[in-house]
Amino acid sequence: MPATISPTLQSISEVQAAIAAGERLFLAGSRSALSQLPRGNWVGGTISYFMTGEGGLHAEDRVFVTPVPDFAHEVLAEDYSAQELAQIYRDAPAHGFTFLVLPAGTQVHRLFAEQAPFFDGFLVRPVVGWVTGVPVDRIGLDAPAVFNGRTGAVMEDRGAALHVQLAPNKIADLDIVNIFESAGGEAIRFDETGFRVTQCRIGGKVVNLADYIAEHGISTEFPLVGDYNGSSINVSFQKVDPVARTVDLYAPVFPGVDYRFAKPVENYEDAFVRQTAGENFAPYFACNCILNYLYGRLEGKKTGCVTGPITFGEIAHQLLNQTMVRLYLRDIG
Amino acid sequence: MLPDPSHPVWEQIAIGKKPLESRKPTVNLLIHSNKMSYERDQSQANVRLLAEKTHHFFRQYEALFPAEIAQILQ
Numbered sequence: 001m002p003a004t005i006s007p008t009l010q011s012i013s014e015v016q017a018a019i020a021a022g023e024r025l026f027l028a029g030s031r032s033a034l035s036q037l038p039r040g041n042w043v044g045g046t047i048s049y050f051m052t053g054e055g056g057l058h059a060e061d062r063v064f065v066t067p068v069p070d071f072a073h074e075v076l077a078e079d080y081s082a083q084e085l086a087q088i089y090r091d092a093p094a095h096g097f098t099f100l101v102l103p104a105g106t107q108v109h110r111l112f113a114e115q116a117p118f119f120d121g122f123l124v125r126p127v128v129g130w131v132t133g134v135p136v137d138r139i140g141l142d143a144p145a146v147f148n149g150r151t152g153a154v155m156e157d158r159g160a161a162l163h164v165q166l167a168p169n170k171i172a173d174l175d176i177v178n179i180f181e182s183a184g185g186e187a188i189r190f191d192e193t194g195f196r197v198t199q200c201r202i203g204g205k206v207v208n209l210a211d212y213i214a215e216h217g218i219s220t221e222f223p224l225v226g227d228y229n230g231s232s233i234n235v236s237f238q239k240v241d242p243v244a245r246t247v248d249l250y251a252p253v254f255p256g257v258d259y260r261f262a263k264p265v266e267n268y269e270d271a272f273v274r275q276t277a278g279e280n281f282a283p284y285f286a287c288n289c290i291l292n293y294l295y296g297r298l299e300g301k302k303t304g305c306v307t308g309p310i311t312f313g314e315i316a317h318q319l320l321n322q323t324m325v326r327l328y329l330r331d332i333g
Numbered sequence: 334m335l336p337d338p339s340h341p342v343w344e345q346i347a348i349g350k351k352p353l354e355s356r357k358p359t360v361n362l363l364i365h366s367n368k369m370s371y372e373r374d375q376s377q378a379n380v381r382l383l384a385e386k387t388h389h390f391f392r393q394y395e396a397l398f399p400a401e402i403a404q405i406l407q
Binding site (some may be wrong): 117122230 | 353354355356357358359360361362363364365366368369372386389390393394396397
């Protein structure tokens with residue numbers, strides 16, 4: 001069934017009509033909005049913040065719709081427990097990509113964050129998506145969820161995937177836009193993988209990270225920046241507990257990566273416009289981080305010409321933080 | 334045309350003996366992932382596995398990473 005709508009924010013009735021017409025869709029919306037949709041070939045996750053053509057927006061009664069393009073071949077909606085996650089790469093098409101949504105703060109989210117780089121199929125089976133959330137004033141009160149439209153399941157402890165097989169003349173190209181860069185200085189290293197950190201090594205010396213942050217007056221608005229062979233991959237701060245002397249993060253740190261504190265960004269809107277300037281094509285799909293939306297006060301402001309959900313974590317092969325992810329479907333051959 | 338999977342260049346890339354410079358995060362995630370794996374396990378079996386994975390990666394993304402493939406062919 002050909003896609004007849006473009007990636008954009010739609011009313012619930014428009015999305016209902018698209019599903020009824022047989023469209024294959026990747027969706028982002030509030031639990032209330034997604035719960036009103038009929039069964040069909042779609043997956044979705046809860047979020048009610050969006051980048052739109054008019055700027056950042058919080059809406060409970062709209063759904064961001066990414067239709068599977070008509071040149072895609074097979075499309076399959078599936079869902080996975082934490083124990084089944086590695087199966088994603090076996091189910092993924094040999095030529096195509098997989099959309100994935102994971103509920104924030106769950107075992108399946110944690111396991112993907114920590115294990116995805118070690119799964120067979122990592123990178124060669126492209127996985128793109130995001131971590132689902134709730135309105136900021138409902139954090140801790142409501143549970144993020146994912147939806148499998150094929151089965152009608154609404155899940156708070158499983159990931160939902162839409163596997164998309166592409167035509168041979170198309171290829172999925174995943175890219176990230178990171179407005180943060182290392183502020184320089186001594187590298188920070190961690191001995192263990194994890195979302196909660198106590199000790200680390202800075203310049204080879206063992207220190208407590210919470211103490212270090214307090215002593216040096218470091219703003220936790222800006223992430224740690226990991227050096228992956230020259231590409232910067234962020235890990236954002238969730239909470240620093242000065243009593244327990246722990247630091248909670250929105251993604252795990254890994255041993256063997258050199259991290260540094262990020263250089264402060266004063267104007268997020270300008271930074272995104274600069275980073276996305278000169279692009280000739282709009283991405284097929286994009287998402288951006290809720291922390292950029294909140295810290296950068298992006299409500300009503302544009303992030304270049306890029307639209308999509310604003311999320312509790314971004315996925316471009318692996319879990320990312322404070323990053324814009326873009327998926328392009330390029331012509332080859 | 335990419336070198337055959339058995340060509341030594343893939344092992345050299347896999348263990349970091351032949352560095353690749355790239356601005357593409359997907360390529361850099363591969364290089365980093367290889368490095369981490371090699372640090373954990375330097376056996377010949379693992380090196381071969383990494384070399385095959387690296388070849389598979391560049392064969393799949395041949396159209397996307399011409400600058401990196403030019404370095405491989407040098």
